[in-house]
Amino acid sequence: MIIGKFQLPEVTMNVLPAGEASLAKNESTEMKVLNVGDPIIFEWKLQEQHGIFGIRLDRCSAETEDGKGVKIIENGCSLDDELISDAQSSQDFSRIYANSLAFKFPEDHLVFIRCEVRTCVKRMEHLEVIDGEEEDLCSMDQGCGVLPSRNRRQLNSSSRTDIIFVNGRFRVEKHRGFEHLRTPSKGIPDASFCMPDVIYYVGLGTVILCYLITISTTIVYKFGF
Template structure:
């Protein structure tokens, strides 16, 4: 018997770094960084059920919160499963990235993602609660009402300075 978790993985399409009122910039497009000084290209776990990107800590001037908003898509993990799902080759989780030449950093674009049930919006907030003490990180999937929150000291955040998009 095939377990659903063995069938599907995730693919990161686009991510933006935004203010609370959705002003911001695109930081990942088609799984590739738009600015390598801010964030790395997306990497995946072997089973394609987790996606990661390393980032330099940053924030918008005069604001304490940065919202990370990513569109992720379900993908089929194995070629043999395409027949079971009726999907096409473009729905396979890719083992290689097409990242190479990094385009210049651009402002956030209006979402032009296709109307697809397999696309999920994931949102996370990184904020400075008290400039000298704590950074706060909260993440949620767009269908969830209760975000998960983690607090860490500024020193630990500076050492880690990595943001992981995990689904």
């Protein structure tokens, strides 16, 4: 049984290049310029180790500087598996990780990641939850893919007082190609993600090549060359 009042711990967020070496050095990519599709790691961590409490990721959104964006994580679970993975905790619950790929918005190359993290109580022998729920205990299992569990946590999160707001950001390389010629379609929000430029150029080249082949075939058929 744990009784008492505790001050919320300080939690920070880092955007790291993918790889164990970067985790060991803890080199943030905030000031580095990334390319669309570069593998990165989001890391949330307690600034000071705590014997009783750990942290658990609730939700995150990717936004532009003026606040437009989309939600990418809910209850620690990815809402887009191709964009970001489910959150994973370290053994002592002092750190949380999620793998991702660098992305950007059409007209904004600085991406802000805004998250809500909450505290959890580490499991101990003879620990009994009196005024709380089982989900207040730290667990390696986020319950991703189990809809009833995720809904229950979502209903309870609105009244919690242990939510910690933490932000991170990264910058993506600006490419000046045919992007300035594109116009957004009606009904599609501006806060959409950009595909890698190579895919766009390959697709455009394929369309032009098919057009030239069609013209050549028509001329040969008509004039008998």
